[in-house]
Amino acid sequence: MIATEVTAVLALGSIALFVIGLKRLSRVRTARSGNALMAAGMLLAILITLLEIGLVDYRWIAGGLLIGGGIGYAIVARAQATQMPEIVARFNGFGGASSALVALSLFWAEVVEAAGGATAAATLGAASAGTLVLSVLIGAVTLSGSVLAELKLRGTLSGTPRIPIRGPLMGLLVLGGAALGGVAAFAIEDAFVAAGLVIGLVVASALVGIVLVVPIGGADMPVVISLLNSLSGLAAAATGFALGNELLIIAGTIVGAAGLILTQIMCVAMNRSLVNVLIGGFSGGAAEHGEYGHVVSADPESAAMVLEAAQTVIIVPGYGLAAARAQNAVHELAKALERQGSQVRFAIHPVAGRMPGHMNVVLAEAEVPYEMLREMSEINQDFAETDVVVVVGANDVVNPAARTEPGSPIAGMPILDVGNARRVFVIKRSLSPGYAGIKNSLFEQENTVMLYGDAKVVLDQLAGELAANA
């Protein structure tokens, strides 16, 4: 008994480390130590569990921990800075899969292999059996959704195909999966029939994740990633209910709630509701591919001459910057501009990139000073007094259609008002539309000049010209 109470008190310590760690993680100054505290909380939770298990056969445990730890380390060590969104999506999928597998393992151990001729509800208790089904469902949705999100982030899968009757289809799959699981857990006494139904639940849930993510495009990716993150937490919480483990419930629920908040923040940044994003609001823009009228383009040499005369410059990074791995090149340009005495700032749109805060991570990797970064609300009124704006690989977040065309798919989304600046350079490979799939009238404005080419190449040329003429 004493041992149980000791581990219970230690578990409280683990929860305290999670809570304090998460709190510190939400402040720039203390973020790194917060992450370390959370990792310590996790280590403590694992040690407590090993203590509780007592003397058992440790071969699987040691092997699993070593293999998992090694793979996790290797993935991070090999990752490029630009791959961060994919890596986060992948780990997220693993978390969801793990929760589902724990629930499945419990089901197989207690019901299928025991073959006691009783339902899961009779063996495990109704609450445990019900949450077990929930855990498999949410976990499998998280896994397939995250795998698909990773493929989309990598560019392996492109396009946002529309799925007919997607809403009803998804509802049908969720209800069907839940029904299969419910029948398996509460009504079937034959172990093999129950196992078959649970496999059906896994398949239906995995399909839900696919149907959910397939039609959702790039600009909405930050929302999807944080929603999947929330789901992986809820899957862990459901597993906690199934196992009767409070530590799992608490940690999982905190993640679930935090993920929901972040999802909400992303939705507000786009001025859309979560339902609207999930329905795939951007997919209706096919008809709006307008032809471009008069578009002016120039080469880096003449653009560099304009930059030389600029007192104030604002750089607007977008996903194209990350895709071209141009973060160091853009920092070099900023440094060259500062050397000639210009004021340089970066304007960060909250949903620029493919995950929440993507641009901040990418620019930090190139050691762009934190002080040069400005949030949209801080800098939007300054564009009117800015000599030159350089848009690097951003499109939808600077599209005036959000403001001027009520029928546009991005109508109402707050944008960076770059068009108010005296001169706008847009570095872009071509006039192809952004992920929203719509024309950008910014490119036709009189003060806009297109610099066609790969972001890294063009930025290197600009910085080179500035340095040569200095």
Add this chain to the structure above:
Amino acid sequence: MGPLLVSVYVFVLAGFLGFELINKVPPTLHTPLMSGANAMSGITVIGALTLVTVAAVTTSVVLGVLALILATINVVGGFLVTDRMLSTFGGRK
């Protein structure tokens, strides 16, 4: 109060705690926060540990070991990748 009801209380209160903790986070930290929270969802590792305590090779143990490996990847990789992101933010400001 039965154990299930206690768990429900814990669930609801933890939900409120999560909402309060993440309020008003600067956008700079959105990615690390998500990544760190994601690592925390690897807490299922402790569930997996309790299921693989025998040497036998049965379906349940295989499922449990898979869960253990994936959860450990999530935990170790998740905290490391978060630390790597934050190391580039660190020192300044």
